[in-house]
Amino acid sequence: MTKLMTLAQREAFFSTLQKSNPHPETELAYTSxxxxxxxxxxxxxxxxxxxxxxxxxxxxxxxxxxxxxxxxxxxxxxxxxxxxxxxxxxxxxxxxxxxxxxxxxxxxxxxxxxxxxxxxxxxxxxxxxxxxLFGEIAMAVDTHIFRVSNRTGLAPGKDVLVVEQQLLKRVPKQYLLHAHHWLILLGRYVCKARSPECSLCTVEPVCQSKEKNFKLR
Known part of the structure; x- marks a missing residue:
């Protein structure tokens, strides 16, 4: 079982994601x-x-x-x-x-x-x-967020509702508003299902995964 991230590790995790992308947005195109x-x-x-x-x-x-x-x-x-x-x-x-x-x-x-x-x-x-749309604290747990939350030790759970509830408890308050966007992007482009690119991952130092994938350069 993946070890849980500590509070200090969770702080570092989201601080790092925030620095690289201060204002994350959905990749769906819309104007209304x-x-x-x-x-x-x-x-x-x-x-x-x-x-x-x-x-x-x-x-x-x-x-x-x-x-x-x-x-x-x-x-x-x-x-x-x-x-x-x-x-x-x-x-x-x-x-x-x-x-x-x-x-x-x-x-x-x-x-x-x-x-x-x-x-x-x-x-x-x-x-x-x-x-x-409305700036409320909410976690839209898709397959990417579910995977990242479990793999990293951030907020593990056996189903999406448990992961959602765990994220709301375990994500430091100052990062809650944008957390789901950061996690989706991390899962979509770096912490991929089959071949996670751990060597490129900025939050790898605090990730608790036992199955990290470092590609030879």
């Missing part, structure tokens, strides 16, 4: 709350690159709930067909647009209960929106 909601809804089991490629064209013609509804299913699906599970996501997006108009005056709601009531919006998506 609704565009981010749409992008996050489409991003499940898909890469941000693939989502951005699709929404770049979609948002030129439809970037509000009503405009998406005006497209209808037949008009919407061709724009998102390159994304995995696009038929189900398209159905959820259309249903979500209708609820936004019916219940929220076309706006993205600011509370978790209302967000999670939208089709295709689960706890992780709600956490992304609450944190990125």
């Amino acid at each position: 709350p609704f565009e981010l909601l749409t992008a996050v809804l489409l991003s499940a089991q898909a890469t941000d690159i693939s989502v951005n490629k699709a929404t770049r064209k979609l948002f030129l013609v439809a970037n509000t709930p009503q405009k998406i509804l005006n497209l209808g299913e037949n008009g919407l699906l061709p724009y998102i067909a390159s994304i995995g599970l696009y038929r189900m996501k398209g159905k959820h997006l259309l249903q979500t647009c209708q609820l936004l108009i019916d219940l929220h005056e076309g706006r993205v709601p600011r509370d978790r209960e209302s967000l999670e009531a939208l089709p295709g919006v689960g706890r992780k998506t709600a956490n992304v929106l609450l944190n990125t």
Whole structure:
């Protein structure tokens, strides 16, 4: 079992990440709350690159709930067909647009209960929106964050909810707002699933992983 990071190690971990990227942001492209909601809804089991490629064209013609509804299913699906599970996501997006108009005056709601009531919006998506749009402390635990949290000894847990709860307790308070962005980027580009690039990792000195991967240079 991976050893837990100490408080001093956690402080060093996030201080290092902050120095290299003081203001981390999502890699999903958006210019409005609704565009981010749409992008996050489409991003499940898909890469941000693939989502951005699709929404770049979609948002030129439809970037509000009503405009998406005006497209209808037949008009919407061709724009998102390159994304995995696009038929189900398209159905959820259309249903979500209708609820936004019916219940929220076309706006993205600011509370978790209302967000999670939208089709295709689960706890992780709600956490992304609450944190990125509204500046709330929230941990959107995806596969990258789950892996990094367990591998490094930062906040281990057997499921995503446990990891989320552990992160909220174990991340030093001054780093909580941006922590999930730092962890996603670390997992996406350095602490990869199959071949972690430990020799390039700035937080390797405090990482507690027993299976570090140092490539010969």
